[in-house]
Amino acid sequence: MSEPPDEVLAAIAFNADGLVPAIAQQHDTGAVLMMAWMNRAAVAETLETGRVCYFSRSRDRLWRKGESSGQVQRLVELRVDCDGDTLLLLVDQTGVACHTGRLSCFYRAARPEGLVEIAAPEVAPEVLYGGG
Amino acid sequence: MSEPPDEVLAAIAFNADGLVPAIAQQHDTGAVLMMAWMNRAAVAETLETGRVCYFSRSRDRLWRKGESSGQVQRLVELRVDCDGDTLLLLVDQTGVACHTGRLSCFYRAARPEGLVEIAAPEVAPEVLYGGG
Numbered sequence: 001m002s003e004p005p006d007e008v009l010a011a012i013a014f015n016a017d018g019l020v021p022a023i024a025q026q027h028d029t030g031a032v033l034m035m036a037w038m039n040r041a042a043v044a045e046t047l048e049t050g051r052v053c054y055f056s057r058s059r060d061r062l063w064r065k066g067e068s069s070g071q072v073q074r075l076v077e078l079r080v081d082c083d084g085d086t087l088l089l090l091v092d093q094t095g096v097a098c099h100t101g102r103l104s105c106f107y108r109a110a111r112p113e114g115l116v117e118i119a120a121p122e123v124a125p126e127v128l129y130g131g132g
Numbered sequence: 133m134s135e136p137p138d139e140v141l142a143a144i145a146f147n148a149d150g151l152v153p154a155i156a157q158q159h160d161t162g163a164v165l166m167m168a169w170m171n172r173a174a175v176a177e178t179l180e181t182g183r184v185c186y187f188s189r190s191r192d193r194l195w196r197k198g199e200s201s202g203q204v205q206r207l208v209e210l211r212v213d214c215d216g217d218t219l220l221l222l223v224d225q226t227g228v229a230c231h232t233g234r235l236s237c238f239y240r241a242a243r244p245e246g247l248v249e250i251a252a253p254e255v256a257p258e259v260l261y262g263g264g
Contacts, residue, residue, distance in 0.1 A: 005242075007246045007247050008242040008246070008247050011240070011247050021153055021167060023155055023164060023167065025162075025164055029162070030157075030161070030162025030163070031162070032155060032157055032164065032220055034213070034218075035153060035155060035213065035218040047242060077241050077242070078241070078242040079238040079239075079240060079241050079242070079250075080238070080240045080241075080242070080247065081166070081167065081237040081238050081240075082230050082231065082232050082234075082237045082239070083237075086166075086167040086237070086238075088164055088238040098214050099214065100214050102214075105213040105214045105215075105218070106211040106212070106213050106218075106220040107211070107214070108143070108211060108212045108213075108214075109209050109210070109211050109212075110137075110140040110179060110209070110210040110211070110212070114139045114140070115139050115140050115143050115212065118211075
C-alpha cells in the first residue's frame with residue numbers, strides 16, 4: 001500500500017531531465033504568478049512541508065522559493081493535469097513572486113503598439129535581494 | 133523599424149527545441165485551463181489570427197486548438213514573463229479545454245487520501261472527437 005505522496009509522484013510524467021513544469025497561481029485571486037520547474041525531490045518536499053520548493057535549472061539545485069528574498073509560497077493545493085506532465089500549484093504568495101519586484105512574472109503584454117509593461121514593481125529588487 | 137509581432141517574438145526565449153511553454157487562462161474567470169507548447173510560427177499565427185495555435189510535440193506540427201474538437205480558444209491577450217521563457221495566454225475558451233471533456237486539464241488534486249478528481253467531464257470525449 002503506497003502513501004499518498006507516492007501516488008501523487010507516480011502520476012507525474014517527469015521529462016527526460018527528470019523535471020516537470022509547475023505553474024503557481026494565487027489561490028484566492030486567480031492571478032498566475034510564475035512558472036518554474038520541479039524534480040521529484042522538489043515535489044516531495046513541497047507536499048511534505050507545505051512550502052513550495054522548485055528545482056533551479058540554472059543553479060542545478062533545489063530552490064526553496066523565498067530562501068533569499070523572503071517571498072515564500074505556501075502551498076494550498078497541488079494539481080496534476082490530464083497527462084501528468086504539468087502541475088498547477090495553488091499558493092498563498094507572501095509579497096511578490098517576481099524577482100523584478102512585481103507580483104507576477106507575466107507583466108508584459110503584446111499590444112498593437114508592441115510589448116507593453118502592464119504592472120509596475122511593488123518592491124524594489126534591491127530591497128528583496130540585498131544591500132542591507 | 134520592426135512591426136509589433138517581431139518585437140514580441142524577439143522577446144521570447146525559445147528553448148533548444150525552438151519551443152516555449154504557454155499557459156492558457158480563461159480571461160474572465162481566471163481558471164487555468166491547460167499548458168502546451170508553441171514554436172515561433174505558432175506564436176506568430178496566434179497573434180495574427182487571434183485564434184490560439186500551439187505546436188504539438190507528439191504530432192510534430194502546428195496544432196490549431198479545436199481543429200478536430202471545435203473547442204477553440206480566442207486570444208484575448210498574450211503575456212510574456214520576466215525572462216521571456218514562458219507565455220501566459222488569456223483566452224476565451226469555447227466549450228472545454230481538456231480532451232477528457234473537462235473545462236480544465238488540472239482536474240486532479242493531491243489530498244491526504246491521495247490523488248482525487250475534483251471535476252467531472254462536462255462533455256463526453258466521444259462527442260468531442262468522433263463517432264458522428
